[in-house]
Amino acid sequence: MNRIGKASSALMAGVAVLALAGCGSAADSDAIPGASGTQSAADLKCGLGNGNKATGAPIKVAAIATESGGVDFSSSPKSAKAYFDCVNDNGGINGRPIQYAIGDDALDPTKTAQLAAGYAADTSVVAMVGDATFVGCQQANSEYKKANLYSITGVGVPQACFQSSNIAPVNAGPRTSALATLQYFERKGEASKFFAAGLKTVGNGDWVSAGINAYAAEKGIELVGNVLSDPAESNWLPLISQIASSKATSLVIADPAPIAASILQAAEQQDAKGEIRWACTASCYDAQFGQQIGSYWNGFIANSELQLVNAADGKDLNQWRAVMAKYAAKGAPRDTFSQAGYLAGKIFVDTLLKISDPSTINRETVSKALVGITGYASDLLCAPWYYGEADEHHANHATRMAQVKDGKWVSLEDCQDVDDPETDNIKAAEQSQGLLKPSA
Amino acid sequence: MNLLPFVVAGLVIGSVYALSGVGVLVLYRTTGVLNFAHGAIGGLAAMLAWQFIENGLPASAAIALCVTIGAAVSLVFGVVAGPYLGRIDELRKAVATLGFSLALLGLMLYLWNDKARRLLLPTSLTGFSVGNGEAHARVNLTQLICLTLAIVVVTGAALALRYTAIGTAMRALASDRELAAVLGTSVRLVENAAWAVSGAIAGISGVLVADQTRLEPAFLTFLVIPELAAVVVGRFRSLGMTMVAGLVIGLVQSLVSSQPSITAFSTAVPFVIATVVILAGTRRRTVTIGVVRA
Numbered sequence: 001m002n003r004i005g006k007a008s009s010a011l012m013a014g015v016a017v018l019a020l021a022g023c024g025s026a027a028d029s030d031a032i033p034g035a036s037g038t039q040s041a042a043d044l045k046c047g048l049g050n051g052n053k054a055t056g057a058p059i060k061v062a063a064i065a066t067e068s069g070g071v072d073f074s075s076s077p078k079s080a081k082a083y084f085d086c087v088n089d090n091g092g093i094n095g096r097p098i099q100y101a102i103g104d105d106a107l108d109p110t111k112t113a114q115l116a117a118g119y120a121a122d123t124s125v126v127a128m129v130g131d132a133t134f135v136g137c138q139q140a141n142s143e144y145k146k147a148n149l150y151s152i153t154g155v156g157v158p159q160a161c162f163q164s165s166n167i168a169p170v171n172a173g174p175r176t177s178a179l180a181t182l183q184y185f186e187r188k189g190e191a192s193k194f195f196a197a198g199l200k201t202v203g204n205g206d207w208v209s210a211g212i213n214a215y216a217a218e219k220g221i222e223l224v225g226n227v228l229s230d231p232a233e234s235n236w237l238p239l240i241s242q243i244a245s246s247k248a249t250s251l252v253i254a255d256p257a258p259i260a261a262s263i264l265q266a267a268e269q270q271d272a273k274g275e276i277r278w279a280c281t282a283s284c285y286d287a288q289f290g291q292q293i294g295s296y297w298n299g300f301i302a303n304s305e306l307q308l309v310n311a312a313d314g315k316d317l318n319q320w321r322a323v324m325a326k327y328a329a330k331g332a333p334r335d336t337f338s339q340a341g342y343l344a345g346k347i348f349v350d351t352l353l354k355i356s357d358p359s360t361i362n363r364e365t366v367s368k369a370l371v372g373i374t375g376y377a378s379d380l381l382c383a384p385w386y387y388g389e390a391d392e393h394h395a396n397h398a399t400r401m402a403q404v405k406d407g408k409w410v411s412l413e414d415c416q417d418v419d420d421p422e423t424d425n426i427k428a429a430e431q432s433q434g435l436l437k438p439s440a
Numbered sequence: 441m442n443l444l445p446f447v448v449a450g451l452v453i454g455s456v457y458a459l460s461g462v463g464v465l466v467l468y469r470t471t472g473v474l475n476f477a478h479g480a481i482g483g484l485a486a487m488l489a490w491q492f493i494e495n496g497l498p499a500s501a502a503i504a505l506c507v508t509i510g511a512a513v514s515l516v517f518g519v520v521a522g523p524y525l526g527r528i529d530e531l532r533k534a535v536a537t538l539g540f541s542l543a544l545l546g547l548m549l550y551l552w553n554d555k556a557r558r559l560l561l562p563t564s565l566t567g568f569s570v571g572n573g574e575a576h577a578r579v580n581l582t583q584l585i586c587l588t589l590a591i592v593v594v595t596g597a598a599l600a601l602r603y604t605a606i607g608t609a610m611r612a613l614a615s616d617r618e619l620a621a622v623l624g625t626s627v628r629l630v631e632n633a634a635w636a637v638s639g640a641i642a643g644i645s646g647v648l649v650a651d652q653t654r655l656e657p658a659f660l661t662f663l664v665i666p667e668l669a670a671v672v673v674g675r676f677r678s679l680g681m682t683m684v685a686g687l688v689i690g691l692v693q694s695l696v697s698s699q700p701s702i703t704a705f706s707t708a709v710p711f712v713i714a715t716v717v718i719l720a721g722t723r724r725r726t727v728t729i730g731v732v733r734a
Contacts, residue, residue: 070658072554232707234653234663237449238697241442257556262654265558269567270445270578289556333553 032287032310032321032334043322046086047093047349054092058099059361061127061348062119063154066134069107071256073132075333076154076341077102079320080130082327083345093349094358101125105133112136113143120147126366129348130154130341137161148363150370150387152348154341159207168393170340170347170385172305172418174204175211177281178254180303180399180418182212185250186221187416190277195225195243195251199259208254208281214421224248231259236266243267243276250277257289268296277301282399286335291407300404301412306339307380308402308411314379316346343380347373375438382415386435394426395435444570444577446698447691449652452583454690455590456649457710460663461670461682462594463641468676469614470634473525474534477517479664480544481639482646483657485510487548489647490559490655499562503647510643511636513544518635522628526617541661548657559650586648593641594683601679606633666693669710673717689713 045051061084067074081100088097103115112133119125120143128151133140137156141164144151149166156162156169172180178196185191196212199205205228216223224246229239240263243251253260260280267273279301287309293300307317320342324334332338351369355361375384382398397420401413430436464478485506492502517540525533567580601607609630612620621627645667646660653659670689674682689710697706 068549070549070554230704230707232659232662234659235449235453235694235697235706237445237694238700238703241445241698242700256554258554258654258656261556261558262656265560269564269580284556286555292556292558294558294560333555 040318040322043319044086044090044326046083046090046319046323047353048087048091050091051089052091054088054090054095054097056092056096056358058097059093059352060099060101060122060125061129062101062103062125063128063131064103064105064112064115064119064136064140065130065132065154066107067102067104069105071107071134073134073155073337074102074104075335075337076132076344077130078328078332079324079338079341080154080345082323082332083320083342083349085327086323087345087349093352093361094356096358096361098349100129105136107135109136109139113139116140116143120144120149123147123363125149126361126363127151127348127370128153130344131167132156132337132341133161134158137164137167141165141167148367150367152344152370152387154344155337158201158204160203162394163392165389165391168387168395170306170344170396171336172282172396172399173394174254174281174283175208175422176394176397176418176420177283177303177305177399178208178252179211179215179420180401180416181252181279181281181301182215182221183416183419184301184303184401184413185277185279186219190250191221193222193224193247193249195227195246195248195276196223196254197225197227197229197239197243197251197263198254199231199256200228201231205254211420211422212252215419218421225251229255236263237270239263240267240270240272244272244274248276251279253278253280253284255280255283257284257286260284261289261292264293264297264300268294273297279303282336285402285409286333287409290404290409293404295406298404298406302402302404302409304336304400304402304409305396306336306343306400308400308409309334309336309339310409311411316343316378316380319346320380339380343378343385346378347376347385350376372439374435377438383417384436384438386430388429388433388435390426390429392426394423397423397426442575442577443695443698444575446694448570448577448579448583450691450694451687452586452652452690453649453694454687455586456645456652456686457667457670457690458683458686459586459590459593459641459648460645460667461674461686462590462597462679463638463645464664464667464671465674465676465679465682466597466610466641467634467638468671470610471518471522471525471613471631472530472533472617473537474530474668474671475514475638476534476538476664476668477514477541477544478638478642478667479646480541480548480657480661481510481514481642482649482663483660484513484544484548484646485643486559486646486650486655486660487552487657490557490650491552493559503561503644506647507640507643510646511640514639514642515632515636518632522631522635526627526631541664545657545661548661552657554656557655559647559655561647561651564651582648582651586652589644589648590683590686594679598679606630610634666710669714672714675721685713685717 063077065074065077084098084100105112131153132155137160144166151167153169155171282303282305285302285304373387377384385395398417402409403412489502489506563581609625670686673685693709697703
């Protein structure tokens, strides 16, 4: 190697070291900012909680999540895995450990379909738990349906995740989250002129926007803007000037957190906050978002689809925090999606533990048990969760509101049921079929 | 409607296009490589700047470090891949940089999660208002720096190419690589200098544009497309034209986005302008006669 070659290799190595050193503390999400609960050893009694390692024949469970490709939703299966590890250290499913596989669909629906077909064909996979695919609910559902396979999905985002027969998300989804925000402002008398901003994405942004339109029309709320931007947009001035000239009293941004943050930055540079009450859907309810937006946005509001991550004691909340501390990687996010994955895992384990003879656990018995889940209560949720046999699943439709105070999220309003014309049928079925009551 | 903020934003983003375009052009003229990784290098510099600032480094030091890293990354690619790139045609050279670009993007997505982050330079907090009444806009220091830097870099590059030894060597390589080598120009040295300079320009552009728009790896990586449009309008030769093209593209893009009826087409502006210029250019075709060698 010549001199230049040697020098540049040394330089490259230096750059690599610097880059990695820089990132060492990047994902320091181990600590939950402002967490006030207390954890004890009892929190780690997952499942049977007997402290014995499960050694029987493994029970295969899988998840499909979008981990690479620009969007990372792996927080949900990562926490489900941590919980399953805890369960396996505590007697497993009546002695049988859970063997958990996570497939990354890389933001490619074709890949989701391939992964789903693979898990569906492997009949030893008894269920899908903690999934979080950003793109492939529709494709996955058609495979699951053919194979009598059911998913307790951790995080669903597009419409298809909530309108599938074999997929039931634990989270509430962007449409419910946006409507929750609108209804919060309505309760506070601040929604006389409402503005909604979202992204032009098929089956997602348009679905959220249609929900806002429908609700505003029903309640006679003056919608002074319902704007969908190009996901590749770089110039937020048009949006900001539209917001400023709309004379809105309150607004919701229904965008992924990085985009919401760039909109806020552009608004700050124009000093365009004005008298408007600014808010965002649950995508912004994230510790890093609170820290990043800066003091200009003190008081910024976001919806949260599950219990606030830093809330005081709660049985499941404490267990989630303890499980993440002991079993998850240091850098694994401690966010709502992580709670959702944990909860999906817990619902699954609690359901399987009711099958008294573990040797009878197979896809058929598990699918029957999952569909039969009703009235599953948790302090992470606002209302009981259920599965049920239906072509749409949207059990989580009650959420909480939070606000940024000095870079940290604090509670603004506790559980409120969200009114969405689209979930009227679901709510009627909850009552008529008794889905909110725990099964015997 | 108050168009002044759009004019300001357009000129600012346009000046970053111009700045980047000049970086791409200097490299292309010297080495024949059309660098598709220019945006990704800028993205890496911006992400690292954010990281260093988060870790407590003062913004000025972080930026200086990241511009150096941009230059270093670009130089290393030039040193490692340069000898091979020198032997293949231009299309394959460009494709090679596309590969480099995707590798850098992959590295960024691996190193940083997809959560919200923003690069707010201290200079963005100092600003003033221009205009009055209905027609007013806020201008901050970063925006002024963008404009000034573009002018300084373009002028500096033009002067350096004309009056410095290495500039003369770069021009020699651009006009005839082999002849220049025969006449004793150190081809590798000059090419490496071009890679480093281009990388440094990519680094500073990345940091500035991340402050003004979005700090996301994929977004910054693909910002190379409008930057290349400016180079196309400059016909791959003129620094001045590239500068003007960058400013015009940014300005038109911003003004188009201000009109609700056509705002959806603003991302198409760079391509429309580049296409129009190419079509108009072919009407007056100049015949160039190259040196034919056996």
